[in-house]
Structure formats: structure tokens, C-alpha cells
Amino acid sequence: xxxxxADIAEAQxxxxxPVDPAAIHAAREKLRTMIATDLQTSLHTTxxxxxxxxxxEDEAMQQRKLKNVCLSYLMTLQDNDAINVAYQQFKNADNMxxxxxxxxxLMTCDCEQQNLALQDFEKQWSSxxxxxxxxxxxxxxxxxxxxxxxxxxxxxxxxxxxxxxxxVRALIGSFAMRNPRAFHAIDGKGYEFIAEQVLxxxxxxxxxxxxxxxxxxxxxxxxxxxxTLMQKQLQRIASTKDLSGDVYEIVxxxxx
Numbered sequence: 001x002x003x004x005x006a007d008i009a010e011a012q013x014x015x016x017x018p019v020d021p022a023a024i025h026a027a028r029e030k031l032r033t034m035i036a037t038d039l040q041t042s043l044h045t046t047x048x049x050x051x052x053x054x055x056x057e058d059e060a061m062q063q064r065k066l067k068n069v070c071l072s073y074l075m076t077l078q079d080n081d082a083i084n085v086a087y088q089q090f091k092n093a094d095n096m097x098x099x100x101x102x103x104x105x106l107m108t109c110d111c112e113q114q115n116l117a118l119q120d121f122e123k124q125w126s127s128x129x130x131x132x133x134x135x136x137x138x139x140x141x142x143x144x145x146x147x148x149x150x151x152x153x154x155x156x157x158x159x160x161x162x163x164x165x166x167x168v169r170a171l172i173g174s175f176a177m178r179n180p181r182a183f184h185a186i187d188g189k190g191y192e193f194i195a196e197q198v199l200x201x202x203x204x205x206x207x208x209x210x211x212x213x214x215x216x217x218x219x220x221x222x223x224x225x226x227x228t229l230m231q232k233q234l235q236r237i238a239s240t241k242d243l244s245g246d247v248y249e250i251v252x253x254x255x256x
Contacts, residue, residue, distance in 0.1 A: 001069065002028060005180050009221070018223040021184035025143070029076065036073040043070045047085070054094070061097075068101035075105045087113040090120070100134055107142040122159075132159050133170035140174035147182040148189060151175050162200070165208045172197050176215035183215065184222075188229035191216070195233040198247065199240055206244035213237065213247055217254050231255070 003011070005028055009019045036043060050067035053060050071089065074082040083106070090102035090113075103121055106114040118135070125131040136159075140151050154160055154171055161167050176183050176194045183190040194215055201209035219230035237243065238251045 002031065009180075009218075013221050018227075019218075019221050020223045021180040021226070022186060025181045029143075032073060033076040036076045040074070040077065043074050046070050047074065051089075064095075064097055068098065068105075071101065071105050075108050078109055083109055083111050083113050087117060090117045096131070096134075100138070103135075104138050104141070107138050107144070110144060126159065129159075130166070133166055136160065136167065136171040137174040137178070140171050141178045143179070143181050147175065147179060148185070148193060152193070163204055165205060168197075168201065168208055168212070173212060176212060184226055186225065188226075188232075191229050191233045195237055198237055202240075202244050202247050206246040209244065210246035210250055213250055217250070219254070 005024050008024050012019045047070040050063050053063045086102045086105040093099035103117050106117050198209050198213045
């Protein structure tokens with residue numbers, strides 16, 4: 001397994017180098033694609049060998065994990081074979097691990113199967129509020145270019161409730177904390193969006209708002225352009241009238 005984007009960013013900080021989230025994402029995805037290209041046959045073979053694994057024993061769970069790692073690498077190739085394999089896994093899954101792994105894999109491609117899987121997942125689990133949190137999170141964590149617009153649209157979804165902390169964490173929190181490519185977009189719109197949500201949340205639930213604003217806490221570690229964009233949003237939050245003590249304490253300390 002490759003280190004996560006967060007781990008790579010932390011390594012940059014340790015070496016006193018500014019963090020460029022977009023460059024980290026691009027380099028990591030390029031390496032994943034190179035690995036998938038070189039090992040495509042082995043990845044397919046391993047995936048197929050583990051495709052029918054069932055059971056809740058530790059060994060079976062680890063085998064499913066390996067199978068889904070193979071799938072995630074194959075999906076970097078963005079070919080029809082990999083997309084169809086992911087969609088078939090989604091449709092045939094008899095456990096949440098495999099179904100959700102297939103859904104998140106499909107969130108990396110702009111394809112009809114992604115839309116079908118999202119529709120099917122929503123239809124199957126619409127009455128299960130905790131499972132629907134996964135549906136929101138999968139979309140908010142997508143590395144596709146339209147993720148911010150998707151998140152904004154999902155805020156109007158009937159199953160989303162801005163007053164429900166779990167829903168906020170699933171959708172808005174996933175975008176801010178688990179999607180560095182979208183949150184750190186160089187146009188700064190991701191920062192603007194999260195700052196707006198922090199200010200709105202602060203009037204409803206300062207504790208949730210204070211957790212959300214922590215997405216800005218690493219701003220001094222970033223390269224200069226993103227530093228400036230993040231700092232601007234922190235200053236915007238700090239200057240807001242009647243800001244809660246929870247949020248103000250975190251923001252003011254960060255700006256020092």
C-alpha cells in the first residue's frame with residue numbers, strides 16, 4: 001500500500017517543505033496508475049481469485065480487503081473492464097464492505113455505472129440513516145472535478161439535515177477532511193465553501209463548527225498561494241460578529 005496523501009503531506013512538513021496538495025494528489029495517482037499498468041494481469045488474477053470470498057473470519061476479511069485494493073488500482077486505468085468489474089461487484093455484493101468499496105471505486109470515474117450505483121444504493125438504503133451517511137461521504141470524497149458542486153447540490157437532498165451533526169460530518173466534513181484535491185482547489189472555492197458552512201454551523205452547533213474549522217489549521221504548512229487563500233478565510237471567520245467562543249479560540253490561535 002502506498003502512503004496516503006495526508007502521510008505524504010506530513011513527510012513534506014517534516015522536511016520543512018511547503019505542501020502542495022494538488023501536486024501530491026497528481027503524483028500519487030500517477031504512481032498508482034503506473035503500478036496498475038505494470039501489474040494489470042496480476043491484479044486481475046488476484047481479484048478473481050478472491051472474488052467469491054465469504055465469511056466474517058479475520059482471514060476472510062483480510063482477503064476481501066486485498067481484493068478491494070486490487071479493484072482500486074484497476075480503476076486507475078479507467079477502462080471499461082475495470083468499470084464493469086466494479087459495477088458487478090456493487091450489484092452482487094452481499095456485505096457492506098464489498099458494496100461500499102465498489103461504490104467508492106466507481107466514484108473515481110465519470111461513467112454511467114457510477115450514476116446507476118448511486119441510485120441503487122440510495123434506493124436500497126434510504127431508510128437507514130447511518131448507511132446513507134456513507135452515500136453522502138462517498139460523493140463528497142470523490143476526486144472528480146465537480147465534487148464541490150455535487151456537495152452543494154446534495155445539501156438540498158431530502159435525506160440531508162444541516163442540523164444533524166452526523167449528516168454534516170458525512171457530507172461537509174468528508175469534503176473538508178477527506179478530499180484534499182477538492183478542498184484545496186487552487187481557486188480557493190473549497191475554502192470559501194467550508195468557511196461559509198462553519199459560520200452557519202456556529203449559530204446552530206458551535207461544537208460541530210469548531211471541529212469543522214480545524215480543516216484550516218494546517219494553512220501555514222501549505223505553499224504560498226494556498227496559504228494566502230486559507231488565511232483570508234480564517235480572517236473572515238475571526239472577524240464575524242457574535243462568533244462562538246469555541247470557534248474563535250481555534251481560529252485566533254491559528255492566526256497568531
